[in-house]
Amino acid sequence: LAKTTQPISMDSYEGQEVNITCSHNNIATNDYITWYQQFPSQGPRFIIQGYKTKVTNEVASLFIPADRKSSTLSLPRVSLSDTAVYYCLVGDGRGSTLGRLYFGRGTQLTVWP
Amino acid sequence: GAGVSQTPSNKVTEKGKYVELRCDPISGHTALYWYRQSLGQGPEFLIYFQGTGAADDSGLPNDRFFAVRPEGSVSTLKIQRTERGDSAVYLCASSRGSSGEMEQFFGPGTRLTVL
Numbered sequence: 544l545a546k547t548t549q550p551i552s553m554d555s556y557e558g559q560e561v562n563i564t565c566s567h568n569n570i571a572t573n574d575y576i577t578w579y580q581q582f583p584s585q586g587p588r589f590i591i592q593g594y595k596t597k598v599t600n601e602v603a604s605l606f607i608p609a610d611r612k613s614s615t616l617s618l619p620r621v622s623l624s625d626t627a628v629y630y631c632l633v634g635d636g637r638g639s640t641l642g643r644l645y646f647g648r649g650t651q652l653t654v655w656p
Numbered sequence: 657g658a659g660v661s662q663t664p665s666n667k668v669t670e671k672g673k674y675v676e677l678r679c680d681p682i683s684g685h686t687a688l689y690w691y692r693q694s695l696g697q698g699p700e701f702l703i704y705f706q707g708t709g710a711a712d713d714s715g716l717p718n719d720r721f722f723a724v725r726p727e728g729s730v731s732t733l734k735i736q737r738t739e740r741g742d743s744a745v746y747l748c749a750s751s752r753g754s755s756g757e758m759e760q761f762f763g764p765g766t767r768l769t770v771l
Contacts, residue, residue: 577759586660586747586762587699630698643689643712644760646698 547631552651561618563650565631568612576607576614579630581649587630591616618652626654658682660763662748668769669738677733677766681750688731689760690723691747699747705731738770 548566555561567576575594579587591598593605593614604617618625628649661680669675681688687706691699701715705725713723720738725731735742745767749760 585764586749588762589759592759628698643701643704643715644691644699645701646691648696649698 547633547647549629549631549647549650551648552653554653554655555621556655557622558620561621561625561652561654563616563618563629563631563652564613565616566613567631567633570611570633574611574633576605576611577632577634577644578603578605578616579632579644579646581628581630587646590629621652621654623654623656625652627652660748660750660761662746662763662766664766665764666767666769668771670771671738671740673738673770675735675738675768677735677746677768679731679733679748679750679763681729681731681748682761683729685750685752685761686728687751687753687760688725689749689751690731690733691749693745693747693765695744702733702746735768738768740770743768743770 575592577592578590580590581587591600591603591605593607595607595611598605606615616629628651630646630649632644634645660682663678667675689704690702692702693699703710703716703723704712708725708728720736722734723731733746745765747762747765749762751760
């Protein structure tokens, strides 16, 4: 699976929009891009998944440029409760990977009052 | 509905002992996964079940680790002759489908401490 690179940490204030960018230069044609969120003492939780262009759900937006070598998770108007680790994952999970997920170290987002 | 549950939530054992960690997946989920997470790291894949069979056990670190899912629901991760390096949070996840399912639902984990 494609290796991903994302910032180790980010800081923001309540009410601001946060954008976390992930690089995946070796992404394969059939790879999807998925983001998970993890709070302390909890398992990761699926946030959003996309293949190209833009995907939006009730929690976040995912922006994927045409070359798909990077992606940006956008969290609108963050609150203190958005403080968590965010993982970017790349892989199709639809063939040889058999659904296993490869997590990197993630991005620790800290939201301040 | 109920999510993925794991028991115990915490387990402290001594080096050399045997431990079992249990995972109850979401009802109806055919795929079940075990991961291990060390402090400051992301979860690391251990093993994946599709139904009762282990479809991919390539992440198990050595033969001291073994997992079963005899009836295609509950799974048990077994660790023999525990070592201090086995200390970590062990996460279980389940999903509806098989290889095509990227959304995995995780339990809260079992924190294993080997003294």
